[in-house]
Amino acid sequence: MTESRYETLARTLRRQIDTQVWLPGDRLPSLRESCKQSGLSLMTVLQAYQLLESQGVIVARPQSGYYVAAGLQRPVRRQPDERLHAAEQVDVNDAIFDILKAGQDPSVVPLGSAFPDPTLFPQPRLARSLASAVRRMSPHSATANLPPGNEELRRSIARRYAQNGIEVAPDEIVITSGAMESLGLSLQAVTEPGDWVAIESPAFYGALQAIERRKLKAIAIPTDVRFGMDPDALEKALETYPIKACWLMSSFQNPLGCTMPSDNKARLVDILQRHQVALIEDDVYSELYFGSERPVPLKASAYRSEILHCSSFSKCLAPGFRVGWVAAGKYVERIERLQLMSTLSASVPVQLALADFLQKGGQQGGYDTHLRRLRRVLEQRQMAMHHAIIKEFPAQVSVSQPQGGYFLWLDLGDNVDAARVYQRALAKGVSVAPGTMFSADERFRHCLRINTSFEWGPHTARAISVLAALVAEEIRG
Ligand SMILES: Cc1ncc(COP(=O)(O)O)c(C=O)c1O
Structure with missing residues (x-):
C-alpha cells in the first residue's frame, strides 16, 4: 500500500x-x-x-x-512536579495486575493495552521464516545458541545499529526473551539489593516491577511530557543520593510519548559520566518514529560502554515471539552469566526465525518496507484519535503530542480520578491505563494513557465517546 x-x-x-x-x-x-x-x-x-x-x-x-482549526492543539499545560520523590521501598500497586488481566478480555476495546494492534505485523512472512528455521535447525542448535545468542541474529542487529551510525559489535549483544528480560538482567548487572536507582516520573510500570523484585530504592526524577527526564533534577538527585544506575527512555517514553531534545541528551550523558553512573536505556519504541529520522539513542554517545541499551522486536515486528536484546557495553559477560543462571537462553527456533527474516528481508527490503508502512499507519491512527479526543473531551483535558510510538497521555485535571474513569469505562467495554500504574504513589491519579494503534472505526470512535462522556460526568461531579 x-x-x-x-x-x-x-x-x-x-x-x-x-x-x-x-x-x-x-x-x-x-x-x-x-x-x-x-x-x-x-x-x-x-x-x-x-x-x-x-x-x-x-x-x-x-x-x-x-x-x-481552533482548539486543535491542547498541549499539556501543567509544569512537571519539580520535587524528587524518594521511595525506600517500591510496592507496585496491586491494581496493575487486575488492569493487565482486564486487557486480555477480547470483548473490551483495549485502549489500556501496551500491545500494538496485532494485525499490523507480517504474520505470513514470519510464519514462513519460522517454518524454514525449524526445518533447517541442526540437532546442536540448542547448545550453539546459548548466551549471548544466535550469531547471525546478533550480526543483523549490529548492522542496524551501524546503519544508524551507532558503534555496537555483535559481541556486545545478548539476545533475550523480550526487552523485559534484557532490562531485568541489566538492572541486576549494575545494582545490589538495597541500592538507589533513578527512574522517570511517570515511569513504565515494568521498571517499577523490576525495582520491586530486586528490592531496590527508587528516586523518581521529574519527566516532562515534551522533553523527557529533567537533567538538572537528575544531577540534584545524584548529588544527594548514592545512586548506582539510571533507567530511562530517551525516545517515545512510555507513558508520556516524549523524546529528549539532543541538548538534554548531551547534558544527561555528561552528568552520568561525571558521576560514573550506569545507564539502562529502554528503547523499545524508537523504530516507530513519524518524522524522517530515527531519534538517536544515548547509546550513540562516547559513554556507550556504561550504557546498557535494551530493545526488542515486540513492538515493531513480531509481538509474541518474545525476542529482545541488550547491547550491554562493558557489562556483556555479566549479563551472559546472569542469563545462564536464570532463563538459560531465549527460545532457539524464534531466534533462528528472526535471523532468517532479517536476512531475507534485508535482501528484499522486507523489514524496512514493513517498518515504513507501520510508521505511516500508526501516525494516521494517532492523528485520528488525537483529533477525536480534542473534539470530544471537555476543554480542561490536555493531551500529549508525541512524534512517534502509539500512546497518548491525557491530563484530565486535578478534580478527576482516572482510577474511577478506568473502572467505569471497563464496565462499558473500554479499557484505559490509569496514571496510577506509572508511579509507586498516587501522583498521576488524574492522568490516563491511551493506546492509539487500533484502526479508527466505529469501535474506537465509540470508545472515545464513552470515555469523553465519563470524564465530563466526573468533572461535573
Ligand atoms: C517501555 C517498555 N519497555 C519494555 C517493554 C517490554 O518489551 P518486551 O515485550 O519486548 O519484553 C514494554 C512493553 O510494553 C514497554 O512498554
Missing part, C-alpha cells in the same frame, strides 16, 4: 501543525503558493487540503483560504 502524493502532503502539513509551525487560526499557504513550494499539481494540493479539512484539522473560509 503506497501513500499517494496528496496523503504525503497532508501528513507533512499535519506534522507542521502538530509541531506548532502553524498555530490555531493561522492561514496556511494558499493553494497556488503550496503548488509552487511542493511542485505538486493544483488538484493534488487541493486533495491534501480537503483531506485535512475532512479530519477537522483545518477549515476553509470562503474567499479567504484555509486556516488551522
